[in-house]
Amino acid sequence: xxxxxxxxxxxxxxxxxxxxxxxxxxxxxxxxxxxxxxxxxxxxxxxxxxxxxxxxxxxxxxxxxxxxxxxxxxxxxxxxxxxxxxxxxxxxxxxxxxxxxxxxxxxxxxxxxxxxxxxxxxxxxxxxxxxxxxxxxxxxxxxxxxxxxxxxxxxxxxxxxxxxxxxxxxxxxxxxxxxxxxxxxxxxxxxxxxxxxxxxxxxxxxxxxxxxxxxxxxxxxxxxxxxxxxxxxxxxxxxxxxxxxxxxxxxxxxxxxxxxxxxxxxxxxxxxxxxxxxxxxxxxxx
Amino acid sequence: xxxxxxxxxxxxxxxxxxxxxxxxxxxxxxxxxxxxxxxxxxxxxxxxxxxxxxxxxxxxxxxxxxxxxxxxxxxxxxxxxxxxxxxxxxxxxxxxxxxxxxxxxxxxxxxxxxxxxxxxxxxxxxxxxxxxxxxxxxxxxxxxxxxxxxxxxxxxxxxxxxxxxxxxxxxxxxxxxxxxxxxxxxxxxxxxxxxxxxxxxxxxxxxxxxxxxxxxxxxxxxxxxxxxxxxxxxxxxxxxxxxxxxxxxxxxxxxxxxxxxxxxxxxxxxxxxxxxxxxxxxxxxxxxxxxxxxxxxxxxxxx
Numbered sequence: 001x002x003x004x005x006x007x008x009x010x011x012x013x014x015x016x017x018x019x020x021x022x023x024x025x026x027x028x029x030x031x032x033x034x035x036x037x038x039x040x041x042x043x044x045x046x047x048x049x050x051x052x053x054x055x056x057x058x059x060x061x062x063x064x065x066x067x068x069x070x071x072x073x074x075x076x077x078x079x080x081x082x083x084x085x086x087x088x089x090x091x092x093x094x095x096x097x098x099x100x101x102x103x104x105x106x107x108x109x110x111x112x113x114x115x116x117x118x119x120x121x122x123x124x125x126x127x128x129x130x131x132x133x134x135x136x137x138x139x140x141x142x143x144x145x146x147x148x149x150x151x152x153x154x155x156x157x158x159x160x161x162x163x164x165x166x167x168x169x170x171x172x173x174x175x176x177x178x179x180x181x182x183x184x185x186x187x188x189x190x191x192x193x194x195x196x197x198x199x200x201x202x203x204x205x206x207x208x209x210x211x212x213x214x215x216x217x218x219x220x221x222x223x224x225x226x227x228x229x230x231x232x233x234x235x236x237x238x239x240x241x242x243x244x245x246x247x248x249x250x251x252x253x254x255x256x257x258x259x260x261x262x263x264x265x266x267x268x269x270x271x272x273x274x275x276x277x278x279x280x281x282x283x284x285x286x
Numbered sequence: 287x288x289x290x291x292x293x294x295x296x297x298x299x300x301x302x303x304x305x306x307x308x309x310x311x312x313x314x315x316x317x318x319x320x321x322x323x324x325x326x327x328x329x330x331x332x333x334x335x336x337x338x339x340x341x342x343x344x345x346x347x348x349x350x351x352x353x354x355x356x357x358x359x360x361x362x363x364x365x366x367x368x369x370x371x372x373x374x375x376x377x378x379x380x381x382x383x384x385x386x387x388x389x390x391x392x393x394x395x396x397x398x399x400x401x402x403x404x405x406x407x408x409x410x411x412x413x414x415x416x417x418x419x420x421x422x423x424x425x426x427x428x429x430x431x432x433x434x435x436x437x438x439x440x441x442x443x444x445x446x447x448x449x450x451x452x453x454x455x456x457x458x459x460x461x462x463x464x465x466x467x468x469x470x471x472x473x474x475x476x477x478x479x480x481x482x483x484x485x486x487x488x489x490x491x492x493x494x495x496x497x498x499x500x501x502x503x504x505x506x507x508x509x510x511x512x513x514x515x516x517x518x519x520x521x522x523x524x525x526x527x528x529x530x531x532x533x534x535x536x537x538x539x540x541x542x543x544x545x546x547x548x549x550x551x552x553x554x555x556x557x558x559x560x561x562x563x564x565x566x567x568x569x570x571x572x573x574x575x576x577x578x579x580x581x582x583x584x585x586x587x588x589x
Contacts, residue, residue: 021378021393028375029402032466036405038428039417054431096303103299107292115300122311126523126571128544129564130314132321132557137314156310159303188295217410219526224552235412239530242416251426254416261413269408273401276408277470 036262043255050251062252069256077230078237079260085147085222085233086215089154093211094204097159101166102192106178116167122160127220135224145228153225154215162207169203170196209272209279216265234261318568321561333558340562350563353534353541354570360457360521360542361574365514368461372468372513375403377498379469380476400473403466411463415530418459422446422531446532449539456540459527460520468513475506511582515575522571543567 042050043065045058070076104116127134134153135144143149173196181191197204219235226232232240238261242254269276322340326333344350379396393399406414421428422445430442445455479502487497503510525544528534534541534549543563551560 018393024378025375025393025395025399028371028465029399031462032402032405035417035421035428035462038421042420051426053435054426054428055435096306099299100303103296107296109293109296115304118312119303119307122307124572124575125315125568126519126544128523128525128547129568130311130318131548131564132551132561133314133317134310135551137310137317141309152306153310156306159307159311163303188291189298192299213408217412219410219412223529224548235410238416239412239526242419242530251420254420258413258417262409265408265410266405269404270401273404277400277404280407280467281471281474 036266039255039258039262043252043259045252045255047249047252050255065252065256066260068250069253069260073241073250073253073257074229074232074237075234075241075257075260078232078234081147081231082216082234085150085154086212088147088151089158089215090208090211092151092155093158093162093215094208096155097162097166097207098197098200098204099192100159101163101170102196104163104167105170106175119160120164122157123164127157131220131224134221138225145226145231147231149225150222150233153221154218157221158211158215162211165207165210166200166203169200173199205275206279209276213265213276213280318561318564321558322565323562324558326558327555336558340559341566343559344562344566349538349541349546350543352538353543353546356453356540357522357524357542359453360460360524361518363457364460364464364521365517367457368464368468368517369510369513371461372465373472373503373510375399375465376469376472376476377502380473400470403469405466406463407467409463411526412530414459414463415527418455418462418527419446419531422455447536449536452532452536452540456524456527456531459531460524464517464520468517471509471513472506475509476502479505507582511579514582515578518574518578519571522567522574 038054041057042054044061044063045056046062049056049058070079100119104112138144138149138153141149143152177195177199178191181195182188186194217235218233219239222233222236223239226236229237229240238257241257323335323337324333325336325339379393379399409417420426424430424442424444424447427445429445433439433441443451446452483505484497484501487501492500523544524542525548528540528542528545529548532540534545544567547560547563547567550556550563
């Protein structure tokens, strides 16, 4: 550290010294990661070890905690449900928002402005305001306690932002390409699917990542719409387990479940971090 | 001919998103206003329109006021602490070392820090709730275990069980969750500031804090404003953390509007009352975001 500090340019500088900066950065890096590492380490300990000393390392690696969490605590089922719901939700969101955004970006029609703001308004309202009626709408359509119901609702609530983002994106695509495709005898529909969608790939990927993370992490909607525990999604199942385990006492199993829930999203994030940060901040930067 | 074809495409492409959005998003928001003036308890189709009685009851409900008060404290503290911390870290990350031959250098390992700081933000808020519930556990939690390890075995707070601590424990988790996102957001803003500007200020004899408060902050004001609105929305929600970690307790010290609404609807079956609460919270949200946007409006600085 001292050596790095010594390389500072002579005279005053606009920033803090590198050593001071590094110290604070390391500190926050520790604060950000230690809780996560602690959960992983605890998932490999036995219950008595966890209770005796939360800071100790496992005597032996208890992989059976994971097996128990996956089977007995149904984390495996929750995981599968989440994959189905988020997979379906993201694909449906992308398809519908791209179709809608394309129309808004390329065509002029009478009610365009009104319809556009109708959609965008959905971004400003908090979901919990609509919670009670949403519950009954879903029940009345016979979609309560079902994964398809969750997929539809996830997609519906993802539409405003996705469409808002994609309209801006489609506007940046050159009009000439679509015109050329039409001259070559492509219909509007074929032009959209074969020419415009592939060109919009970078935008679709950003929106896709944004929605993947948002929908994977969704908690309030499944909590309200799904009460049958064979249909729980991961976040919901885990929270439910945590409340139960507080009394039932399989702490190591709970930590294993936490690790199973955290690992995929963290791995995907580390692999794609540049794109994910860009995708998630895209909404804020406009 | 061409026109009719075009109309078919417009209708065909918009129909599905429009129906989905209307059924699941728009119609519930509209219905919320209607349900709010009924005494509906959900079990049967029978209910009476009782006008503004729910609202009247709401204004006399001490728990609702307590919840609203907590939301307001969150609304001030959460953006303040999170933005302060995130700005500080982003500044450390980007400006450390100062201008050197006309170029701002980031610290060594800047990419690593940006990746790691973002970890808490990509996790589900529900998972974060479960994780921190365990960290705060008085017996086998990380915090009290740490206190014991450094010889403070006699200081063993019951983080979530103590009325004086629980609220701040909840706030700390929300801050921990958000900081990384705003570091990345502010970093993008800081990167866009031309180094020559900062260098000129330093040459003119500006101190570090002057550079920061007089130049850096005004130049990324748009980003800070965005952050304030986002964090304000998070402060008015805070549902998952409260529901999982404290259930609004002890003694309503961590109660918030979103959770009280949820309790009324899905634990007590008071759907009319809960909807009235939703309407009030909606109006509060709308008023506050309009206020924030107005109050923080400044001349946009072009550079």
